[in-house]
Amino acid sequence: MGQCHCHKKRKDSQELTDVERAIEIVINNFQRYAVKGRKECLTPNELRELVVQQLPHLSQHVCSLDEKIECLGDPDEAKLEFGEYWAxxxxAAKGCRVKK
Amino acid sequence: MGQCHCHKKRKDSQELTDVERAIEIVINNFQRYAVKGRKECLTPNELRELVVQQLPHLSQHVCSLDEKIECLGDPDEAKLEFGEYWAxxxxAAKGCRVKK
Incomplete structure (x- = not known):
């Protein structure tokens, strides 16, 4: 399975926008850690590793993230789909936005 | 209101990771278009403008996105919160990921 196929130059030879490239980075990050699930899903342990290594600052904005990961089930067997990862x-992104 | 405050160098002088910077780009993009709602929410028209200008390729992966935007209510008055934008x-990110 290759990378997210958005990265290829569009036929109309237009490059991705900054925002599209940013989204692609977040997608590829999921796929990079979703080893056991062959890029389709993460185990809780893989998610924890991702959070520690890739989201050290942002994760502070998700209250009780550890508990959330615990609740996902067996650390090595439970399956977290892309949509749940994105949520x-x-x-975290909501929590990180400018406070009023 | 300033930018998403994650971008400031953490006290522990660690820079954001690539993934955190990418998420920040997506956050700031919302705030940039959320003019009428003072960075708190987008109108359907603002969302449409964002999609056309910032997500020209990615938006092709959201079936009937136009209809979705239509259903959000009054193009200039309805309010789309950050969470809905993120969803x-x-x-689109799910649709864009590598097809099986």
Whole structure:
């Protein structure tokens, strides 16, 4: 399985925008850690490793992230799909946005 | 209101990771277009403008995105919060990931 196929230059030879490239980085990050699930899903342990290595600052904005990961089930067997990964990051992103 | 405050160098002088910087780009993009809602929410028209200008390739992976935007309500008055924006992008990201 190759990288997220958005990265290829579009036929209309337009490069991805900065925002699209940023989204692609977040996608590829999921795939990089989703080894056991062959890029389709993460185990709780893989997610924890991802958070520690890739989201050291952002993860501080997700209250009780550790507990959330615990609740996902067997650390090595439970399966976290891309949508759930994206939702967790969205929570952190929401928390990280400018406070009123 | 300033930028997403994650971008400041952490006290422990560690820079953000690539993934954190990418997430920050997606956050700041929301804030850039959320003019009427003072960075807190987008109108459907602002979202449409964002999609056309910033997600020209990725948006092709969200089926009937236009209809989705239509359903959000009054193009100039309805309010789309950050979480909803993030979910729409997640849908596009899911669609864009490598096909089996």
């Amino acid at each position: 967790i990051i969205g929570e | 729409i992008i997640g849908e």
